[in-house]
Amino acid sequence: MEQWFSGLDREMITVWGLKIVYAIAIFIVGRILAKMVTGFLVKLLAHKVTDEALLGFVRTVISSILTVVVVIAALDQLGVDTTSLVAVVGAAGLAVGLALKDSMQNVASGIMLIMMRPFKAGDYVEAGGTAGKVERVGLFTSMLCTPDNREVTIPNSAIIGGSIINYSARETRRIDLVFGIHYDDDIEKARQIIHDVLAAELRILPEPEPVVAVAELGASSVDFVVRPWVRADEYWPTRFDLIEKLKVACDENGITIPYPQRDVHLYSESSENGN
DSSP, rough: HHHHHHHHHHHHHHHHHHHHHHHHHHHHHHHHHHHHHHHHHHHHHTTTTHHHHHHHHHHHHHHHHHHHHHHHHHHHHHHHHHHHHHHHHHHHHHHHHHHHHHHHHHHHHHHHHHHOOOOOOOOEEEEEEEEEEEEOOSSSEEEEEEEOOOOOEEEEHHHOOOOOOOOTTEEEEOEEEEEOOOOSSSSHHHHHHHHHHHHOTBBBOSOOOOOEEEEEEESOOEEEEEEOOOOOOOOGHHHEEEEEHHHHHHHHHOOOOOOOEEEEOOOOOOTTEEE
16 A cells, blocks of 8 residues: 555655646746747847837736737646736736826827827927927937926827828928018009019028019909929028018019008087077
């Protein structure tokens, strides 16, 4: 009997010893493979993403997921019922996801912004209800610097959920001006003056050709649309200078720029005695 138990003990020790060895081997090899896969995926992602915070976040997420898979595989080798463990891990992940719903939404939006690249650092954009130069795109928020040098931090979900206007995406922009002259002025003379001002401005591009046309007969003026094209980085200086130069040129050539006027007529009532 003692020999039988001794043989049984030796057999159980051998079986469990092998299981433990196999489980440790699975864990060690699995961890090595997990590190290799994580490094490979992060390296692929690094070709498109330069944000170190995002790369670190992705590395942590992938490594954690693969580690959980390796641990479950090692426990399964030991004979542990991993079904309930998987259920617990899933429930915990669901609970964490619900608790961090808004934060995870911002993270997902940040990943989309970096992957889709609707703008990059240095671009002047209008997004999330704010216009400014992009300073950085992070995991949770992005930061814009407004023209008056204010820093505005916007949740990524607010950016990805609305329209994004990137004023720096193209090399050229069109200046849109509306220029009114008096009804008594010569339209052709005014048109020629506008063309001369545009031709003298070296920052205006020859192609596409500037548009100068009568757009509307307004309440107190004949309105021209003036639409030249310039380099995107010269948009505002050129626009400001054009408005001033057009005003000066019209004054020098007798072209009147009208403004809304109102005539007021006063009537005196005669007194009861006729005076």
